[in-house]
Amino acid sequence: MRIAVLSDVHGNLEALDAVLDDVAGQGVEATVALGDFLSGPSDPVGVADRLIELGLPSVRGNHDRYITDGREKDWHIDALVRGLLDERQHRWLGSVPATLLLEGDVFLCHGTPRDDNTSFMDTMVGTIPTMHPRDYIEAEAVGFDHEVLLCGHTHVPRSLRLADGRLVVNPGSVGLPMEIGSPDARYAIIEKRRAGWNTELRAVAYDHAAAAKQALDKGYPVWAEALTWGWASPKRL
């Protein structure tokens, strides 16, 4: 069993297409997506159409939920995307479940199994990107007794093994690198072999200048900077 795992595309069609192109050469049996598909200025409508066409097994992210349901303190970009989507695209986004269990005992969520806006493995202490302590991560996984737990949300790629052998994998972000020091698009491939699940955390060079130009043309220079260098803090977006 070999599965490509995509997350946090954030409206970046250039990055998504580069990753899909890379996936095509990897001999996977399935591709899945972990949410936060559209919230970004580059080409959210293009991403919606691409994902509707592909019909990947998917879960929704917190920003997908905000676009669909609205919230009191709306992110500017979520309001923008909400206005750009047509009825069909809205219907698709509203239909994506919060969690999903795949054949092969692979569980999909966006943040943690219980909450799409909670980080599972990585966090910030002040301005320093670091990891949650072991006890916190183990506690978030309690009750989700599956061989592999897939999560996104933090945009930080990581493969971690819980005390009982379950694997937790975050593929990083396809379309919005933050605090990671690289503009490359990230995704993961997980593969079950005789000794257990292997993880591959891939970084794909793509035309990030084109994605940054789209963001800049739409009036989002901070996003353009994040897409170009990969060092931006989430607090600035």
Added chain:
Amino acid sequence: MRIAVISDVHGNRLALEAVEASIAMVGVDATINLGDLFAGPLDPVGTADLLIERNYPTVIGNHDRYIADGLRSSSKAPVDAFVSERLRPVHLDYLRSLPATRDIEGEVFLCHGTPDSDEEPWLDGWWSDRTVTMPGEASVTAKAEGLDFPVLLCGHTHVSRIVRLRDGRLVVNPGSVGLQFNYGAPDARYAVLERHGGQWSASIRAVPYDFEAAAQQVIANGFPHWAEAIRTGWASAIGLF
């Protein structure tokens, strides 16, 4: 062109064999090694015999240097002492033959810690207050100054990361083959570099292996405090050596 990058084997032959099996399935043109080869209370001699036979392009790590030069006394460095007692002259000669830095065809630069030091971390701020921290851009970039290679490789921190500098150069730490600490997985780590159309990209691999058998080796050799690191990947690096 595809290159496998291994680092920080630390005497863990079981992990090395699992990584070599994984590399064989990937199919690479070369494998290269960033040092800290034998310094672990697992199977230093078995690891030495295997790596000398393989003869991968390799740079010396700080622990290799301590062992080769007899720098650390047994009371202060029980692991290096344990390893030094078991290695044969041929193993020590091999360590002494390794350069601190080298490059592959002007494309890929190898060092253990940073280009200037085998003891300095590059892509992680590890034990500065918290374990596993992402350093700032200025510090990462400064250490690459003057090195005109498309790919710069480092090990030492045991934390795998892929960074691309503003001028397009890639800096990669593959993580550790044989000794995981601070970040929560016992699985062996390595990296694969690929060049397509002049552009280098990288991926990090995590490979499960029989880490319980490796934990039994450290216990049998009298280093039970290594077992938690080997089994969980969560132990602190402090006090291991």
